[in-house]
Amino acid sequence: MATSSLRDKYCIVGVGETEYSRHSGRTTRAMAVEAVRKAILDAGLRAADIDGMMSYQNGDSTPANWVAPDLGIRLNFYMDVLGGGSSTEALIGLAMGAIEAGMCRAVAIFRSMNGYTEFRIGGTGARAAQPVRGLDLAQVPFGMRSAGQNFAMTFMRHMYEYGTTSEQVAHVKVAHSKHASQNPKALLKDRVTVQDVVSSRWIVKPLHLLDCCLETDNATCVIVTSAERARNLRQRPIYVMGVAGRVSKPRTDFHWAHGPISRVAGYYAKDIVFGQAGITPEDVDITGSYDAFTFTTMLQLEEYGFCKKGEGGDYVSSGIIELGGKRPNNTAGGHLCEGYTHGMNMVIENVRQLRGTADDYCPKAADGVHTYDYGPRMCRQVRDPEITMNLGWAMPPTGSALILRR
Amino acid sequence: MTTRPAPDSRGPGRAYWRSGADGVLRLPRCTACGRLFWYPRTHCPHCGSDAIDWVATGGRGRIYTFTVVRQSPEPFFAARVPYVVAMVELAEGPRVMANVVDCDVESVRIGMPVSVLFEDLGEDIYVPLFRPAVGGAG
Ligand SMILES: [Zn+2]
Numbered sequence: 001m002a003t004s005s006l007r008d009k010y011c012i013v014g015v016g017e018t019e020y021s022r023h024s025g026r027t028t029r030a031m032a033v034e035a036v037r038k039a040i041l042d043a044g045l046r047a048a049d050i051d052g053m054m055s056y057q058n059g060d061s062t063p064a065n066w067v068a069p070d071l072g073i074r075l076n077f078y079m080d081v082l083g084g085g086s087s088t089e090a091l092i093g094l095a096m097g098a099i100e101a102g103m104c105r106a107v108a109i110f111r112s113m114n115g116y117t118e119f120r121i122g123g124t125g126a127r128a129a130q131p132v133r134g135l136d137l138a139q140v141p142f143g144m145r146s147a148g149q150n151f152a153m154t155f156m157r158h159m160y161e162y163g164t165t166s167e168q169v170a171h172v173k174v175a176h177s178k179h180a181s182q183n184p185k186a187l188l189k190d191r192v193t194v195q196d197v198v199s200s201r202w203i204v205k206p207l208h209l210l211d212c213c214l215e216t217d218n219a220t221c222v223i224v225t226s227a228e229r230a231r232n233l234r235q236r237p238i239y240v241m242g243v244a245g246r247v248s249k250p251r252t253d254f255h256w257a258h259g260p261i262s263r264v265a266g267y268y269a270k271d272i273v274f275g276q277a278g279i280t281p282e283d284v285d286i287t288g289s290y291d292a293f294t295f296t297t298m299l300q301l302e303e304y305g306f307c308k309k310g311e312g313g314d315y316v317s318s319g320i321i322e323l324g325g326k327r328p329n330n331t332a333g334g335h336l337c338e339g340y341t342h343g344m345n346m347v348i349e350n351v352r353q354l355r356g357t358a359d360d361y362c363p364k365a366a367d368g369v370h371t372y373d374y375g376p377r378m379c380r381q382v383r384d385p386e387i388t389m390n391l392g393w394a395m396p397p398t399g400s401a402l403i404l405r406r
Numbered sequence: 407m408t409t410r411p412a413p414d415s416r417g418p419g420r421a422y423w424r425s426g427a428d429g430v431l432r433l434p435r436c437t438a439c440g441r442l443f444w445y446p447r448t449h450c451p452h453c454g455s456d457a458i459d460w461v462a463t464g465g466r467g468r469i470y471t472f473t474v475v476r477q478s479p480e481p482f483f484a485a486r487v488p489y490v491v492a493m494v495e496l497a498e499g500p501r502v503m504a505n506v507v508d509c510d511v512e513s514v515r516i517g518m519p520v521s522v523l524f525e526d527l528g529e530d531i532y533v534p535l536f537r538p539a540v541g542g543a544g
Contacts, residue, residue: 137412137413137414138413138414138419138445138503139503140411140412140413140480141410141411141412141413141527141533142491142503142504142505142533143475143478143480143482143483143486143489143491143505144491144503145478145479145480146478146479149473149475149491152473152475153471153472153473153491153492153493154471156471156472156473156516157470157471157516160471160516201476202474202476202488203476203477204473204474204475204476204477205473205474205475205476206473251451253445254444254445254503256470256471256493256501256503257443257444257445257493257500257501257502257503258451258501261470261471261493
């Protein structure tokens with residue numbers, strides 16, 4: 001398979017985020033400004049070096065052209081798109097395209113949301129008062145609305161077809177809670193057990209409370225520019241080897257009505273992104289498989305070929321995905337434990353891992369000095385990772401992916 | 407005070423949501439390629455033709471997948487948890503979304519035979535629901 005002509009030509013050069021909390025007390029505009037500013041400083045750029053800005057949202061955030069002026073940035077390109085979990089990787093690809101087209105030179109991509117105090121993804125709060133539109137009107141007569149409800153029927157069918165158990169999949173939460181215990185930023189730093197997960201209350205079968213991610217207030221940012229420019233900046237350049245954005249199943253509405261529903265978008269995305277990068281799953285050192293729910297992590301790892309189809313339950317319960325294992329997943333704790341960001345924190349974490357500067361409890365973490373002791377409140381840096389992969393996921397039928405290298 | 411949220415009965419779904427007026431569940435069928443499909447669309451998702459008519463089904467099928475909802479932001483459903491949402495694979499082929507009612511939620515299984523009934527919401531809208539079938543999937 002031919003590799004991408006853009007492989008290794010673009011880099012992520014800066015990352016930034018606000019606190020992950022459930023009490024921001026601030027506007028999404030103020031949080032976005034903080035995250036973008038931190039990413040600019042992290043990159044060693046000046047505000048005037050940023051001339052492109054993108055964001056994604058669901059009517060719950062502040063657009064780029066309001067955030068840029070607060071930082072003194074004049075834009076040559078901006079775009080705010082509708083969407084959630086599959087947007088991060090897709091926008092990185094679009095930013096590369098905008099720079100390649102000569103539209104701008106450096107793009108800051110942000111996501112800012114008061115996901116707990118203002119607009120809860122679970123369907124309560126401001127979201128519950130929103131008018132229902134479009135095809136959702138064909139689901140509401142049956143009480144089918146929240147993200148968890150929309151995903152649940154896919155998970156149930158996977159359990160039926162492959163014998164996947166709640167206990168196997170609970171290991172995703174166990175692993176991510178272990179990782180979060182090494183992360184000073186994480187919203188939940190306590191390690192949990194399989195028993196804790198399966199004995200937590202039911203939300204929507206087969207999801208218990210601890211199978212679901214944390215609604216969170218936060219803003220996050222990554223900065224994309226050319227590899228040529230990246231070489232003269234403050235951080236070690238992290239190269240984009242491959243990217244796939246919002247690759248979809250044959251039906252994106254009522255996908256449950258078509259084909260085997262235990263097959264998810266990664267099945268269609270994997271050839272694009274691995275083909276561009278010219279690598280296989282075996283070459284990947286760290287994964288960032290989207291954990292809106294424990295099951296989404298499992299299903300994507302399986303679909304992208306990190307194990308055989310149907311063996312995701314065995315894979316996630318084998319120890320492979322934990323720090324110290326062969327290929328840890330979401331080493332900062334992900335959406336289940338660090339905080340819910342619609343995908344951004346998983347890309348930010350992989351960038352830091354590839355730099356060797358995971359911001360854990362090691363005293364000299366910022367200088368890349370780590371103990372590699374994965375006990376609680378210690379280290380979360382993986383030893384010498386070369387390639388990471390992000391597997392992003394929105395609603396069940398659409399997904400995105402990103403392969404990075406140092 | 408709370409009533410079941412109504413579907414959008416404008417557009418190609420209109421015939422689906424009013425089908426239950428005579429107790430019969432109908433599906434769109436493409437007259438070009440002969441295939442039935444769901445959800446109702448203006449064009450056949452298999453071949454792209456816009457020649458669509460509606461045919462009666464037997465209203466029977468099996469549960470392809472389902473979930474039991476224990477928490478809902480909708481007042482109507484919050485008062486009725488736990489409830490079952492399922493994709494029912496009809497004997498004629500297509501899968502449709504509906505609640506499974508008139509049974510213990512813990513007894514619902516994938517593969518279980520079910521048959522249709524309707525809830526009259528007024529304004530010519532009849533929401534299809536399913537319950538465990540007597541005598542198999544038909
Ligand atoms: Zn047709």
